[in-house]
Each structure stands twice: as C-alpha cells, then as structure tokens.
Amino acid sequence: MAEKILNIPLKKEEIRALRVGDVVYLNGPIFTSRDMGHFMIKKYLEENRPLPVEFEGSAIFHAGPVVKKKEDGGYDLVVIGPTTSIRMEPYHKMVADLGVRAIIGKGGLGDGSLKQFQEYGQVYFQAPPGCAVLLSEGIANIEDVHWLELGVPEALWVLAAVNFGPLVVGMDSHGVSIYKELEEKAKKRREEIYR
C-alpha cells in the first residue's frame, strides 16, 4: 500500500498506477456534486449548454458542505465530508465521458462504474465517513459556487484542496473493488454462520 500526493488535473497514468488500498492526498480544485448536481450536468449536456467548469482530469467529490456567507458575498467553508456515493451510480457513463478521473465519496459505486474505471482509467476514493472537521483541514478555501439555486448541499462548489485526505483507493482501474470483494466474502461467511 503506497501513500501518494496527486495534483489536479489528474493524469490517466497516475490513476492507472493506483491500486486498491493505496492512500492518496489531493491538491488543486475539487468539484462537489451529488444527486441534483449530476442531474443538472445531464440536463446541460442534453440541451448542449456549456458546463460551468472543466471536468477533464477533474475530481468529483460526492458531498455537500456547511458554509457561512461572507460580507463580500463569497462563502467560507465550515465543514465538508462525503455522502453515500451509490446514489450517483446511474450517471457513471456520463461522468466518464466528461473526463472525470477521480470520484471521492463513501460506500463505493457499483459494477457499471467498476467496468468503466478499467476502460477509461478512473478511480474511486473512500474518504473517512462522518469526518467533516478533519477533512476540512485539507480545504484552503471555497473558490466558486455554481447552481446555488439547487440549495447549499446540491450546488456545485469549487474547493481549493491542499493535501486533502486521507483518501483510500476503494475501487481502482484494474477491476478491483474492495466493497465487492468484501461483500462476496461476507456472503460466504454468512452461509457458514446461518445456513
């Protein structure tokens, strides 16, 4: 298990070099997006409208922050941590086509994503769940926000990450998902415990 620091935009080779269990810290802009954010991206693409940020080489964080509005109209980050990723599984193809290299969240994604990670060179990072104060230490400031009309949790926040982590590779680009492996093992063990 290696420990690495990666800079955004992320390169495909860097992602291919990661294996399940590696620990990673990220630097650069991170975009938050969850249910409604993904829905908006889909809508914009369908309507051929320009997206507010460049997703090529990006890291999407399944998260919605707690923020404080500043007097100048900007926002300070109070805390942020991961939300349950599986809700965004239906958008896996769209996210890959956008050129997103890394997805940060909790609980993992499904088989569709795993297959695609192999094909496109993407990775899933597990953030420590429920650790919003700790993770916020790795965000220097909020750079921008889009689609705030969706509400604070669902908007697309642009966060300036500085050694953001620890993130554990939960799904890599070689077809390995720690969640899937553990699920299969657990099922077998359950058969032994209660037949």
Next chain:
Amino acid sequence: MFCFTDLYEHVYNMIHRSATSISQDVRKLLELALSHESNATAKSMLSAMLMNEEMAREKEKPLCQSPGFPTVYVSFGNRSIPCCDLKKVWSDAIIEGTNNQLLRPSMVHPLTRDNSGDNSGPGVPNFEFDYIPDQEYLEMLVSFKGCGAELANAMQIFTVAKLERDNDYAGLKRWVLDTVIKGGGKPCPPGGIGIGIGGQMDVACKLARKAISTRTWDDHNPDPMYDVLEQELLENINRLGIGPAGTGGDTTLLAVKIGAVSTHTAIVPLAISFHCWAARRAGIRLYPDGRKETIL
C-alpha cells in the same frame, strides 16, 4: 398546576451538543474497537473518526456535514407536562442552529426537492410523544440520524414459516445479516442497528428507529431473550469482515438494539434501522423542582 415553560435554551443547548459531539457511550465503544482492531485500514478509519469527534467538540463545529433527519422523543407525566408550544420551540431552535452553521440546510420538499434554506418544513423535526402518568419528569431526547444510513434500511412482514422459530429463528437472523451485508459501507459503519419486531409495519419501523436512537449502545436489553439475540447478532455481524467505512476489518457494528411489542398471529413485522457511527443525540430530564438531569 405546574407545567414547563421556557424550554428554548435547554433545547438549543441540546442541538449544539448533538451537532458537535457524539454520545460518550458510543465514543467509548469506538475506542474499544480501535484497541481490538487487527486491520490497518480499519485502524486508520477508527482513528480518524475519534480524532474528528474530538476536533468537532473543541472547535464547536458540526462533526458531520450532514445533520441527518431529527426526531425528538418526548415523554411526560401528569405532573410534568410541557405547556409551551414545544413543536415551535424545537423548530425555532433548529432554524437558529442552521443560521449559526451548526446544521446544514438539508430539509427539502420530498418530491420537488426545493430546499427551505433553514431546515424548516412540515414534519421537521419529527416528534414521538409518550405519556407515562406517574413519570415525575419531562424527558426530551433529540436524535439527528444520518441519511446515508437510511439507504440501507429494510422492512418486511415475515410469515411465521419464514421466521423458522423451531430452527432458533434462523430466518430472522439470516435476514438481518444479509441486510447488513447489502448495506456494506453505505451506512457509515461501524454504527448500530435497531431491530423493530411486532405491531404492524408502522410500529416495527418506529421501534427500530427508537431502539438505536434512544438506548445507550453499551446497555443490555431488559428482556433476557432479546438480550441474548442482540449479543449473538452483534457478534456474528462482526465476523462478516465489512469493517469501518466498509473497507474491511473486525468492527462492522458497535451495537444491535431490539425493540419489540406483540403482534397479530398472522404476521411477523420486522424492521431494521441503520445508524451511522456519528451518534449525534442529546437527552435531558427536567423535574418540576428545577433539577436537570442529562441522560445522553
């Protein structure tokens, strides 16, 4: 006749405490889990959780970005009745907590998904009232339960055959373990599960939520049969290897709590309510003579 007024400050303090810390029974169980864990990733996840909780308390910041959904459990007796508008007091305090960045504005219309912006809205918070005639005190317990955990919940009306009573309830036990496996890392393990048994669908679901939200996680069920079942399920679930954050380890759950009542002879209503490790809750008892007791 005496009745309680001026509850706002008590209520706001409970919101502050539950947003910025976890109940200490759960913290102790996390510390114990860390000392027993054999998996390296699991150890680092548990350490992160403990460190995060400490930081949240010190900095008075929300320990998780999501406030979950709040339920307030209120019980009172003939001589400990609240006579202020309790629902308004709680709703106002939640709005103030939101404006002070203790709670992220997270309450939305269930279909249009429009966000009210301050966690106000019909049914927020949810209330469960209980009237116990001889109870001397007014008890209020708030539980902000995370909603990633809700995604793993399950409810089924079992048939008597499916329960497998004469096979040591193997049907029920398999269902519980399979539900935990299906949940995987999604409900932010290592948390707890409440199992509601009996009544009808609505009753079983409320019992499940209440058991894991209001009991201390290191307690014992007063009913010996359920106590044994709780311990057995907990032990076997922790043999599954799902681990903290769902990335492997010896600690998948810290607690299994059962709430049970009678049911109809035709059915076996069962519900499982998942709780994340972030047990954000606070409970107090207020006595007519002015005494205040902290129970969670």
